[in-house]
Amino acid sequence: MKATAIRAGFLTSVQDLGRTGFREFGVSLGGALDTHALRVANLLAGNDESAAGLEVTFGGLRLRFADDRIVVWCGGDFSARISSTYLAAGHPALVRGGEEFSIESPALGCRAWLAISGGINVPVVLGSRSADLRAGFGGVTGRPVRDGEEFPLDENPQRAKVLIDKLRREKIAGWKPPHDWSNTARREPVLRFIRGVDWNRFNDGTTQRFTADAFIASPDSDRMGIRLDGPRLERSEDVDLLSEAVSPGTVQVPPSGKPILLLNDCQTIGGYPKIAHVITVDLPMAVQLCPGDSVRFTEISIRNAHALLLERNRNLEQFRRGLEPHFQ
């Protein structure tokens, strides 16, 4: 019971919902950059939502399975296929043993999350199967998936077996999650933020520029953070602060004045002033930014940020219940 990456693509890694409980030791949260997309894909594949899947960056992945599996992918606007049949985002599909699943380079966005029924069965390290590529542990021995790599899959759960039987003829399910959940890349996204811990360390001109102007994602971006070119954000005091906790979503401003939007593999602490924190429900759009893409920021209140997060969680709960008939 395994999958073989005939081609690993630009950057593919094993990720689950990430590592919690080790921040005090300097261990990053890690995990899928869009945990919501991975959760949804897992639920559609009949998995526990925390099963490990693959995070695919810029496509180029070709996978072959040893036995029948349900696959589901969510993320940017990629073109995916099972053998020669086109597979749209969010639709559960049956891949027969020996068949190939492939995902090509995206038209919009840069990342996709692939759930495979059973989940990828690499060892759990510090509470997670996620690859920490910077520290070199988790996932497939702490590194990205390579061409020709084989990795073990856990047995198909009962729910997935039911779905495999149902999809023997049509192969691809006609149902899918809300479009927003399966297709997460947006052109020129506007990311909502709440004020950063150090908002007041920036003068009015700078905070206005932060909310009025567009920024461009730099090629020098990775799972640690998205570096942004654009207006230079002047700091009122040119002192670096004592390091303190940062978090995925934090927008910090180094002395260059070019902000960095931190993502899951960011350091646990940092000393640059924090101008803003992008809200949790908008991070899925942020992690689709490709080099050259334009992005803007707009402020919302913490109350609204929480309301949006709770609404999404309620909708996910409802979605989970709504899926039940498909697995019976």
Next chain:
Amino acid sequence: MEIKLLGDSALLIRVAENFDDAPGDALNKVLATKRGLEAAQIPGTIETAPAYTTVALFYDPTRAIDAGAPIENIFGWIEQRIRQALSNAGEIHADRTETSLVEIPVCYEQEFAFDLDEVARHAGVHWKEVVDLHCGADYRVHCVGFTPGFPFLGGLPRKIATPRRDVPRKEIPAGSVAIGGTQTGIYPIKSPGGWNVIGRTPLQLFDPEKDPPVLLRAGDRVRFRSITREEFERSTT
């Protein structure tokens, strides 16, 4: 005590205003706060992250709601519980913090000490005196971060404080002991870095297979001991 938003799922609690004047006090307050928060088990808490003068509390807003937080003021609800927890814990002082003394063997020989000469030049002393000063002091771990297990140590003798390198190195070997400004630290894993490397320890500071995965944690006391190249080789095999 100041409590601020660190995004929509974390809070930053500032427990000390001043660090440089009384670093030991700041550290004790941070450790006491972290313990107080852990003991209080505020609903929705995921984990805490201590640093020099702050402790961050990461939480799940949905779990806070389930425990009775009002949807329109989750932040206020948690903030109130934090203040209660920390006042119930009484006056935050911690002269009795759980601290262990860890001795770190370091080989300061040239092969490992890329910047020892630069540190000596900056201090205006012979390199051997840098080693004596570095080994002669008592240090405390103020926080762990940058990379997994990287300890930021306070207590460096002023004389050998050395500014960070203008151009960071692309790769510093695991175990490298270094000076950055008024602090000293140890690179647990191979990583880029801008500190002045003065030696190397054969000890493993981060091992994800172990619980806890780190050799040093905030509050620990540290001393360095100079070892020869032969001793270094013996301890790595």
